[in-house]
Structures are given as structure tokens and as C-alpha cells.
Amino acid sequence: MATAVIGRCIFGQLNKLQKCKTIAKVTNIQCRNISISQRLLGVKYFTEKHEWVEVNGEVGTIGISEFAQDQLGEVVYVQLPEIDTELELGQEAGVLESVKAASEVYSPISGVVTEANTALEDAPKLVNDSCYEKGWLYKMTIREPTELDHLMKEEDYLKFIKD
Amino acid sequence: MKHTRKMIPLYTRLCFRRILTTKESFLLCNQRYSQSLKSNPSHQVLVSTTDDIYTNLALEEWLYEKENLTDKSILFMWQNKPSVVIGRHQNPWLECNVPRLRDCGIDLARRISGGGCVYHDLGNLNCSFLKAKPLYNRRQNLDLVVRAITSHWDVDLQVNVREDIVLEGLYKVSGTASKLGKHNTFHHFTLLHDVNVENLEMALESPMKMGVQSKATESTRSRIKNLSECDFTIDFMSLVDVIGHQFYKEAGVQGEIEWINPKDESIFPGVSEFRKLAEGWEWKFGKTPKFSTNRTFTSDKLGTELSLICNFEKGRIHKAEIVCDCSTTTVKDYTDTLQRELLGQRLCREDLNQVLKVHDLSHLVRHEQLVIEWINQCCVQALCTGV
Numbered sequence: 001m002a003t004a005v006i007g008r009c010i011f012g013q014l015n016k017l018q019k020c021k022t023i024a025k026v027t028n029i030q031c032r033n034i035s036i037s038q039r040l041l042g043v044k045y046f047t048e049k050h051e052w053v054e055v056n057g058e059v060g061t062i063g064i065s066e067f068a069q070d071q072l073g074e075v076v077y078v079q080l081p082e083i084d085t086e087l088e089l090g091q092e093a094g095v096l097e098s099v100k101a102a103s104e105v106y107s108p109i110s111g112v113v114t115e116a117n118t119a120l121e122d123a124p125k126l127v128n129d130s131c132y133e134k135g136w137l138y139k140m141t142i143r144e145p146t147e148l149d150h151l152m153k154e155e156d157y158l159k160f161i162k163d
Numbered sequence: 164m165k166h167t168r169k170m171i172p173l174y175t176r177l178c179f180r181r182i183l184t185t186k187e188s189f190l191l192c193n194q195r196y197s198q199s200l201k202s203n204p205s206h207q208v209l210v211s212t213t214d215d216i217y218t219n220l221a222l223e224e225w226l227y228e229k230e231n232l233t234d235k236s237i238l239f240m241w242q243n244k245p246s247v248v249i250g251r252h253q254n255p256w257l258e259c260n261v262p263r264l265r266d267c268g269i270d271l272a273r274r275i276s277g278g279g280c281v282y283h284d285l286g287n288l289n290c291s292f293l294k295a296k297p298l299y300n301r302r303q304n305l306d307l308v309v310r311a312i313t314s315h316w317d318v319d320l321q322v323n324v325r326e327d328i329v330l331e332g333l334y335k336v337s338g339t340a341s342k343l344g345k346h347n348t349f350h351h352f353t354l355l356h357d358v359n360v361e362n363l364e365m366a367l368e369s370p371m372k373m374g375v376q377s378k379a380t381e382s383t384r385s386r387i388k389n390l391s392e393c394d395f396t397i398d399f400m401s402l403v404d405v406i407g408h409q410f411y412k413e414a415g416v417q418g419e420i421e422w423i424n425p426k427d428e429s430i431f432p433g434v435s436e437f438r439k440l441a442e443g444w445e446w447k448f449g450k451t452p453k454f455s456t457n458r459t460f461t462s463d464k465l466g467t468e469l470s471l472i473c474n475f476e477k478g479r480i481h482k483a484e485i486v487c488d489c490s491t492t493t494v495k496d497y498t499d500t501l502q503r504e505l506l507g508q509r510l511c512r513e514d515l516n517q518v519l520k521v522h523d524l525s526h527l528v529r530h531e532q533l534v535i536e537w538i539n540q541c542c543v544q545a546l547c548t549g550v
Contacts, residue, residue, distance in 0.1 A: 049345065070352060077252040077452070079275070090345075095251065095477050100301075101341035101348075104252050104275035121378055121453070 044132070045108070045148050046157035052132070053108045053151070055142065060109055063136040064096070067161045073098040075127040080116040080138050087111060087140065089147055094137060096127065108110065108151060111141040172486050205234060206414045210406040210422050216272045216283065219243060221426035221437035223291050223349065224275055229433070230293065232347050238410045240403050241425075243283040245359075246270040247366050250278040250340060253449050254379035256371045256510065256549040259406070265512075269366060273447050276351065277475040278340030279382030282366045286357030286389065288402050292350045299348040301326055301341060311409035312402070318393045327385070328354070334388035356390040363387075377454035387419035448478040448510065460541040465489075465534055471545050475507070480505045483543070489534050493527060497535050503543065510548050517542050522548030 038127040044052040050068035053060040069075070077097040085105040087093055094105045116138045120126055142148075152160060187247040187481050212217050219241040226237060246269060247259045255261055255271055258280035276424070283289070292304040305322045314319050321333045328337035367384075390397040407420040428435060440446050453476050460469045467489045474482040483505040485498040508514040519542055524532040 079252060079379075097250075097252050097277040101343045101350075102275070103343040104345065106345060 005063050044154060045151035046154065046160075047106070047108045047151055048160065049106050051106060051108045052163075053148070055148065058142060059114060059139050060111065061136050061139050062093070062105075062108060063132055064105065065157070066131055068130045069128045069135075072096060072099040072103060072128075075124045077156075078117075078120040078124045078127060078137070080120070081113045083113055083116060085113045087113065089144075105137065107140070109140070109142055109144065109147045111143040113138055113140050115139040190294060204416070204418060206236050206238075206411060206418055208238045208240070208410055208418060208420045210403055210407070210420055211239070211279050211425050212422050213361055213425055214242055214244045214285065216246040216248065216270050217438050217441040218242040218425045218439050219289070220248075220272055220274055221434055222423075222431060223293075223351065224437050224441075225431050225434045226293050226344060227275075227347050227349050227429075227438075228346065230347070234294040235312055236295075236298065236414070237291075238407065239291040239293065240406070241289050242285050242287065242399050242488070243289070245282075245284040245362065245366075246272055247280060247282055248272045248274055248279075249280045250382075251275055251450070252277065252380045252452055252534070253280060253382070254377050254454055255448060255501065256451070257369050257375060257377055257454075259367050259377065260365065260369055262370070262512075263483055264366060271447055272441060273450060274321070274340065274351075276340035276342040276349070277380065279338060279380070280359065280367060281338050281353050281481070282363040283353065284358055284362065284397065286355065286359060288354040288356060288392075288399055288406075290352055290354060290406065294348055294350075296343065296346055296348050296545055297349065299343065301339060301350045303338075304350050305339070305352070307409055309414055310413075310544055311406045312397075314389075314409075315401075315405050316394045316397055318390065318397075328352070330388050330390065330393070333386060335385035336388060336390055347367060354390070354401060355387055356399065358387075358389060360387065360389075368410055369549070372455075374458045375454060375456050376546075377452065379454065380453040444478075444509070444511070451475070451478050453481075456545060458541070458545045460537075460544075462537055465537060467534055467537075469538055469541050473546065475510060478510055480508050480510065482506070487534065489531075490533055493531050494534050494538070498538065501538070505542075510546065510550055512547065515543075515550060519547065 014125060022047050044054045046052050046065060050071075051062060052065055053062050075096050075098050079095040079097070081087065081093045087110060089110045091107050092104050093107040096103050096105060119134065120137070125126045127137075129135065211217065211222065223239060226239060230237065245267075247264055249255050249271070251274060253273070255273070259271065261271065262514060273515060290304075302322065303327060305328055309320050309322055309470050312318060320336070321329055321332070323329045326339055327335050330336045335350045336355045339350065341349065341350040403420065411418040419427065423430070425431065425434065425439075448467065455474045455476070458471045460471070462468075469488075470484070472482075472484040472488045473480055483502045485502050487494055487498055505520045508518060519539055521539070522535070524535055527535070
């Protein structure tokens with residue numbers, strides 16, 4: 001009986017070791033994925049509504065995330081805010097029309113619109129193909145830098161969408 | 164005319180039937196709806212007692228913006244007198260016959276959802292499923308409607324890969340569009356049961372397409388058929404009944420179909436503001452994406468050629484280039500004046516007629532008179548045909 005108990009303990013430990021190895025392997029792969037995504041994302045802050053804002057000095061560039069563009073489907077029209085429009089955090093800034101739906105875009109921060117990505121007039125699909133670079137939506141001033149503290153950094157956003 | 168004779172009995176029949184139903188329930192409907200609001204049901208089927216497109220779209224938008232859908236799903240159904248409804252980012256001048264609609268008294272509306280241009284009359288049922296974002300599912304709504312109809316009538320109805328409801332594998336009987344907001348969403352679609360096809364074709368044929376470049380979203384045209392051609396008992400009342408009850412049945416709840424007055428400010432405070440915006444020129448036409456027209460006219464008789472390029476933004480002439488190869492100073496002055504006066508004008512009859520009016524040209528030589536009259540006619544053809 002003792003042998004059987006010892007045997008079960010050893011077997012249990014071996015199983016645990018096996019599980020740890022598997023977890024380590026999976027975690028390793030996940031870590032690699034996160035590190036690759038970080039390079040793609042750059043320094044961006046994310047909202048729960050899947051918009052991002054990238055800060056360069058006093059100007060923020062706004063776009064939507066990879067997850068959002070995938071959910072939307074092919075974008076066929078982009079309605080952007082006009083220059084000099086004053087936007088509040090959470091206010092509707094524009095609309096992205098895809099073959100599936102017309103989805104509202106909400107401003108992640110407060111400020112005044114300084115530039116709109118006019119390339120999207122002729123090529124709305126840039127939002128799908130290059131959502132973090134060529135598919136940016138508009139730029140704006142950052143009226144309240146503290147608003148950025150309430151947004152998610154990229155690691156937190158990636159965890160958020162996994163859930 | 165054939166289609167007029169067909170329309171009148173249908174309109175009268177539908178109105179008569181609707182009046183019977185609303186007479187029974189209208190007095191109670193507002194009271195019932197107020198009561199149901201207090202009891203806070205998880206599912207509601209609302210049917211509009213009005214056939215005005217702006218009022219119905221206003222209520223739909225009100226429900227989308229104001230109603231708390233966290234624990235509630237709403238199916239809102241309605242029908243409209245003849246109207247054309249374009250998608251949020253469409254160009255009405257390219258999608259339908261704007262001057263004809265105006266002359267026939269057919270309303271034009273722009274909805275807040277995307278998608279293409281549709282013609283409505285009393286032979287079309289509109290269904291709008293309003294739900295919280297996590298519950299947004301177009302396929303589920305379309306499948307529900309197909310199940311509702313096929314369980315009551317022997318029709319070959321399916322949902323295809325484009326999420327259209329298709330009859331007999333060939334004919335489109337429904338056009339779908341959606342709007343996604345922060346918390347709320349809606350998915351709405353038409354259902355053709357007895358629409359006047361001749362009127363539909365006339366209304367959706369644009370006279371202004373030649374020479375136009377546009378950034379607006381375009382419609383996809385399809386072959387259509389009415390459900391009543393398969394079974395004449397399929398009509399507005401029976402569809403409302405069948406679909407409404409299927410909605411409650413699949414939710415596993417008991418409920419009644421509630422007829423409501425979308426104009427009632429006591430139940431829907433602020434809804435009239437939505438209606439005012441929906442009916443306004445700025446929303447219907449002013450929200451048109453940028454487009455331009457480039458036309459060339461030649462007159463062999465006068466031995467002259469005219470080029471007209473106009474850029475439009477927000478439904479107004481943003482830039483006009485009118486160049487005639489007739490080199491006299493008088494003609495050049497006329498085209499320069501026209502260019503200046505057209506700038507900023509709305510693309511509508513009233514504004515353009517002010518500028519393109521007939522002038523007194525008796526002081527000019529005959530050839531110049533003829534050229535200027537011809538230039539005016541060309542501009543009217545390029546701009547006014549569509550308005």
C-alpha cells in the first residue's frame with residue numbers, strides 16, 4: 001500500500017511537471033506574440049471601445065484597433081470630424097460604415113481636431129489594411145493630459161480583448 | 164395609369180384595415196405602453212400608428228439614443244406612405260429621381276444607418292430590432308423573421324450569405340442595414356409584401372448620373388418580388404402579427420403587440436426634435452459626401468463647345484468652372500459671372516433658378532445672344548435635371 005501511495009505521489013509530481021512544461025511552452029509562445037504586437041502597436045493608449053490615441057508632443061493621433069477593424073468588416077466609407085471641431089472625451093467623433101453596419105467612433109480624449117486623414121476619402125479600406133499606421137482617422141490637441149491615465153496601455157488592452 | 168389604379172384600392176384597403184385595428188386599440192395603446200414601461204418587460208413589440216417616414220425614423224432614432232436596452236430588446240415595426248430612404252453616406256441625386264419624387268409628393272429621407280437606397284410604400288413592412296451591443300446579431304433577427312413567415316405560409320424563403328432575405332432562391336425581398344453605438348444598436352430591414360414595382364423603378368432611376376464622380380456609398384440593385392405574389396394573405400397586418408408573436412415566442416416570454424403614436428411627447432420626450440432634423444434639407448441633402456460633375460456640350464449650329472466642371476460639398480456648389488470656347492468678352496464675362504454666382508448655392512431648384520434665370524439679352528448681337536442662351540440651357544441640363 002505504501003508503495004502504491006508513493007507511486008501515486010511520484011506519478012502526481014510527474015504530471016505536475018508535465019503540466020508546468022506545457023504551461024511554460026504556451027506562455028513562451030504567448031510572450032513572443034505580445035512582444036511582436038508591442039513593436040507593431042508602438043506607444044499607444046487604448047479605450048474599451050477599441051479606439052487608440054498615440055501621443056506625439058501636444059498632438060494625439062486617433063485610430064481604431066486591429067480587433068475593431070476585424071469586427072467591422074470591410075470599411076466602405078469614413079465620416080471624420082471637421083477641423084477645429086471641439087470634442088469631449090467619449091463624444092461621437094465620426095462614423096465608420098462597413099458592409100455590416102455604420103459604427104460610431106468615440107473620441108478617447110478631449111481637445112480640438114487639427115487634421116483629418118483625407119486619404120481615407122479615396123481609400124477607406126486603409127482602416128482595415130493598416131489600422132495603426134496609414135489608416136489613422138484624425139489628429140487633435142490634448143486638452144487634459146490626465147485623461148490618458150484612464151486609458152489602457154497596449155499590454156492591458158490585449159488582455160482586455162482576450163477576455 | 165395602370166399603377167395608379169392598382170395603388171388606390173390597395174391604399175384604401177390597407178388604411179381601412181389599419182383604422183379598424185387602431186380604432187380598437189388606439190385609445191388603449193398609449194396607456195398600455197406607459198404601463199408596460201413601468202413593468203419593465205424584457206421584450207417589447209411596438210408598431211407605429213403613423214405612415215410618415217420622418218416620424219417613424221425619428222422614433223427609431225429616439226429609441227436608439229434614449230432607451231436603456233441593458234435588460235430589454237425591442238422590435239419596432241412600421242409602414243410608410245411612398246418614400247425613398249437613402250443610407251447615411253449616400254448621394255440622393257445619384258440614387259433616386261429627386262425631381263420626380265418632389266413632383267409626385269414622394270418623401271425622401273436619409274437614415275442614420277448605412278446601406279443602400281430603398282423605396283417604401285404601404286406594401287413594405289419595416290422591422291427594426293433594437294438591442295444592447297452584446298446581443299447585436301443580424302443573422303438571428305433575419306432567421307427569426309424567416310421562421311415566422313415560413314411557419315405560417317408555404318413560401319420558399321431563406322437568408323443568403325449577403326444577409327438578404329431571398330424568395331425562391333432568386334428574388335430579394337429585404338434590404339438590411341444597422342447602426343452600432345456605445346451601448347445600443349439597431350438592425351433594421353425592409354420586407355416587400357406588396358410594393359408597387361413600377362413606382363419603385365421610377366423612383367430609383369437617377370437622371371443625374373452622367374459625368375458624375377462620387378465618394379458616396381452606392382446601392383446594389385437586385386431582382387425583387389413581393390411576398391403576396393406567393394400567397395395573397397401575406398400583408399402588413401398578418402406579418403406584424405406573425406413576426407411580433409414569433410419575437411415573444413423565441414424570447415420565451417408572454418407579450419402583446421403594442422400600437423404606439425410615435426409623436427407622443429409624453430411617452431417619447433424630445434422625439435419631435437429628431438423629426439425636425441430628419442425632415443430638414445441640411446440632413447437629407449447637406450450630408451451628401453463630396454462629388455463632382457464634369458460635362459462637355461457641343462453645338463454644331465453655333466460652332467462652339469462648353470465645359471462645365473462643378474465640385475459639390477455638403478450639397479452645395481463648392482467650385483464651378485464654366486469655360487466656353489467662344490472668345491468674345493461678353494460671353495467670357497457671362498461665364499465668369501455665372502461661376503461667381505453659382506458658388507455656395509445649394510443643389511436645389513429654388514437656389515439654382517435664382518442664378519440660371521433668363522436674362523434680357525436684347526442689347527447683344529444675335530450670335531452672342533444665342534451662345535449665352537445655349538450656355539444657360541447646358542447649365543440647366545447639367546445641374547437642374549437632378550433637382
